[in-house]
Amino acid sequence: MRSMILTALAALALSPILLSQNAQPALPKCLQDAPPVNVDFKDVSVAKVLPFLGASCGIDIRVEGIEGTDPARAVPRVQFQQARPAEVFLMLIRANGLKYTVVDEKTIRVTKQ
Numbered sequence: 001m002r003s004m005i006l007t008a009l010a011a012l013a014l015s016p017i018l019l020s021q022n023a024q025p026a027l028p029k030c031l032q033d034a035p036p037v038n039v040d041f042k043d044v045s046v047a048k049v050l051p052f053l054g055a056s057c058g059i060d061i062r063v064e065g066i067e068g069t070d071p072a073r074a075v076p077r078v079q080f081q082q083a084r085p086a087e088v089f090l091m092l093i094r095a096n097g098l099k100y101t102v103v104d105e106k107t108i109r110v111t112k113q
Helices: 002-022 048-054 085-095
Strands: 037-045 060-063 072-082 096-102 106-113
Touching: 002 060, 002 096, 037 048, 037 085, 048 060, 072 085, 072 096, 085 096
Parallel strands: 060 106
Antiparallel strands: 037 072, 096 106
16 A cells, blocks of 8 residues: 555656656747637648748747658648637647747747657
C-alpha cells in the first residue's frame, strides 16, 4: 500500500515536467484572437491550407520538409464551420503528425515530427 502511494505521488510530481517537455509553444496572439471563420477547400493539400490560415491575420506559416508525406498530398475536402483559425491550425497539425515552431509573432515554421 505504501509503495502504491509513493508511486502515485511520484507520477503526480513528474507529470508537469513531462507535459512541459511535450507542450507546443503558444501561437501568436493575432492567430489566437482571430474571429471564427468558415473553411472549405477541395482537392488541396494540408501544406497549402496552413499558409492560407496564417495569411488571414498576417502570419507567415512556412511548411518545410514534408515532401512525400500525407500533408503534402491533396485531400478531397477540408471543411470547418465557425471555427477559430487557431483551433483549425492545431487540429490540422495534430491530425497530420506535424510540429510547429513559433519563430516570432509573424512567422510559424511547420515540419514533420
